[in-house]
Amino acid sequence: MSAPHQTPRHRSLGAREFVALMAMTMALQALAIDAMLPALGEMARDLHVADPNRRQLVVGVFLLAAGLGALIPGVLADRFGRRPVLLGSLALYILLSLGCALAPDFETLLVLRALQAIGSAGASVLPSAIIRDRHSGDGMARMLSTISVVFMLVPMLAPSLGQAVLLFAGWRWIFALLALLATMVAVWVALRLPETLHPEFKQPILPMSVLRNMVVASTNRAAFGYVIGSSLVFGALFGYINSSQQLVSEHFGAGGWFPLIFAATALAMAAASFSNSRIVERFGARRVSHTALLAFIATSALQVVLASQEHEALWQFMPVMAANMFLVGFLGANFGSISLQPFARMAGAASSVQAFLRMVIGAGLGIVIGQAFDGTARPLAFAFLICGLITLGLVLFSEKGKLFRRIHPPGSPRPIIDLH
Numbered sequence: 337m338s339a340p341h342q343t344p345r346h347r348s349l350g351a352r353e354f355v356a357l358m359a360m361t362m363a364l365q366a367l368a369i370d371a372m373l374p375a376l377g378e379m380a381r382d383l384h385v386a387d388p389n390r391r392q393l394v395v396g397v398f399l400l401a402a403g404l405g406a407l408i409p410g411v412l413a414d415r416f417g418r419r420p421v422l423l424g425s426l427a428l429y430i431l432l433s434l435g436c437a438l439a440p441d442f443e444t445l446l447v448l449r450a451l452q453a454i455g456s457a458g459a460s461v462l463p464s465a466i467i468r469d470r471h472s473g474d475g476m477a478r479m480l481s482t483i484s485v486v487f488m489l490v491p492m493l494a495p496s497l498g499q500a501v502l503l504f505a506g507w508r509w510i511f512a513l514l515a516l517l518a519t520m521v522a523v524w525v526a527l528r529l530p531e532t533l534h535p536e537f538k539q540p541i542l543p544m545s546v547l548r549n550m551v552v553a554s555t556n557r558a559a560f561g562y563v564i565g566s567s568l569v570f571g572a573l574f575g576y577i578n579s580s581q582q583l584v585s586e587h588f589g590a591g592g593w594f595p596l597i598f599a600a601t602a603l604a605m606a607a608a609s610f611s612n613s614r615i616v617e618r619f620g621a622r623r624v625s626h627t628a629l630l631a632f633i634a635t636s637a638l639q640v641v642l643a644s645q646e647h648e649a650l651w652q653f654m655p656v657m658a659a660n661m662f663l664v665g666f667l668g669a670n671f672g673s674i675s676l677q678p679f680a681r682m683a684g685a686a687s688s689v690q691a692f693l694r695m696v697i698g699a700g701l702g703i704v705i706g707q708a709f710d711g712t713a714r715p716l717a718f719a720f721l722i723c724g725l726i727t728l729g730l731v732l733f734s735e736k737g738k739l740f741r742r743i744h745p746p747g748s749p750r751p752i753i754d755l756h
């Protein structure tokens with residue numbers, strides 16, 4: 337399964353262009369989240385939102401709805417192919433971005449944000465299935481990490497992009513910009529991306545078949561701990577994203593420096609993804625991610641100690657947060673690769689149900705953490721530590737108590753593992 341499904345169009349799409357296209361497709365959802373951050377205060381004022389924590393729902397509702405929407409595109413893509421479903425998702429992203437730009441009140445904006453996230457879920461779900469169509473094992477982890485390097489440029493630049501729009505126009509133009517960027521990606525997909533679903537792997541849309549695939553994808557022991565564990569880690573990360581504008585800009589007094597500070601922490605994740613792409617095939621996804629998880633727990637414990645001080649300063653908070661985000665960069669691609677490895681013939685359904693679990697659990701947890709913001713970094717710090725510890729327990733469950741195993745050393749045969 338490491339060889340791509342050969343067609344003339346597939347051979348015309350080189351590795352670098354493939355990485356760039358998948359990264360930009362996945363980045364659209366991150367852009368819809370992070371570009372909003374500098375504008376949350378202006379949105380709240382313009383739409384008459386009194387509760388300062390309520391403005392976080394512009395981000396939190398999108399994340400939660402994206403998880404719910406993730407159940408749909410993978411099933412459709414396993415039957416009709418990756419290309420048509422992905423193009424449909426991008427079309428909905430464009431239309432609903434324009435709808436958000438015209439929202440007359442805060443409640444309507446939240447409804448449109450939820451619909452935008454549900455409709456465009458294919459942009460985040462299907463790239464993983466497309467990559468799984470072409471790669472497996474540590475090779476897939478390497479490809480995901482390489483894509484993540486490009487993908488992580490978006491969280492770095494998105495707040496600055498949103499801030500730049502605000503210098504010349506209102507917050508509604510940020511949504512217009514999202515629609516323009518999605519249009520560019522849709523044209524790129526239409527012109528250059530071939531169909532990667534192997535014809536013999538097509539799945540019928542039968543309720544019992546769909547249900548069986550999703551049950552298998554969500555309950556397989558080898559995948560379960562990594563899916564739920566990554567959900568918790570990303571939940572802590574979403575909690576930071578939800579509350580970052582209040583925490584960094586207002587509590588720590590960063591003010592207009594917030595977009596640059598946020599970009600610096602995102603740069604840490606990009607650096608980790610780049611490093612992971614260089615070492616994962618040598619050491620294995622399990623060894624790299626297990627080491628990163630233990631370091632994540634230790635760093636989170638330090639974060640708790642610092643947050644418990646009476647007057648924690650920005651210069652104390654940000655390096656530790658950047659270190660945690662650096663370690664998350666080693667967890668995401670590797671956990672995702674390990675959890676998808678057993679599902680060659682149902683990669684779309686598996687990617688959907690796993691993305692659903694990650695996003696719903698992660699977004700729900702992120703909302704809870706964000707709403708717990710009390711003017712200090714303590715709720716966030718404790719959330720990181722607790723999520724890290726529970727994730728370790730879940731990984732031990734999936735690995736039957738043994739960490740740092742190497743399932744397929746370099747040079748060994750890698751058979752297709754399929755539970756369908």
